Amino acid sequence: NILQRAPSQHLGPEYKSNEEKPSATVSTKVSHENVTVLPQTPQLIALLTMIRDKNTNRADFIFYSNRINRLLVEEALNHLPVHPHTITTPVGRTYAGVKFEGKICGVSIMRAGEAMEQALRECCRSVRIGKILIQRDEETSKPRLFYDKLPGDISERWALLLDPMLATGGSALMAVDVLRSRGVPEDHILFLNLIASPEGAANFAQKFPKVRIVTAFVDQGLDEKNYIVPGLGDFGDRFYTM
């Protein structure tokens, strides 16, 4: 569990000088081709600061994590294929645009992944959502698969896999195994994640280099209990029960 050095960066618009901008800890850079980290904007860092704070209450935790989830979904949708589509505007002119092609579905890794479903539904009306119940053993950190229920035609869809925390990577890798066993090609899986550890991202890149990860932040590392640090603690507990 090697901790990375936390990079710091000035945050704010280009037109302001660095002296005018606050500096903050930003995501660790990773060189894996399959990992997209959201731009480290003042908005995103402020939202992450809220949900990382141990004094943030549950209502605020839900509200601010939902806002980050929206950013993740919007970015993930950029990775889906589109084709050229020209339309006519009300003033009679044409506009050369694009249109989404292909079908999608969400797949949440229960329980914490279900917290990301609202953002997905807000962006993709009446999207089908499958569930995989995987729980990490508290002693060994090894994942156990209990249950899955997925759309019958999932092999013909792009699967947006949802889990806010990527620690060792064990749970998410197991979920990808389930999707592949149902015929979803590796390169049709997008993993949407709030905070990843460098170890989890590296495990993914090694085992499933074609699965695209869209994350808000790659953190410093893991502690002795395989919790992400600095992290935000137990996401599921903070969202659902604390």
Ligand code: PRP
């Ligand atoms: C958390 C989290 C991930 C997993 C990450 O879930 O939501 O699924 O742990 O750890 P890993 O990368 O080391 O596998 P947990 O099993 O604690 O269940 P929960 O969603 O019910 O909180």
Ligand code: URA
């Ligand atoms: N699960 C969480 O909720 N948080 C972590 O830091 C690791 C696993």
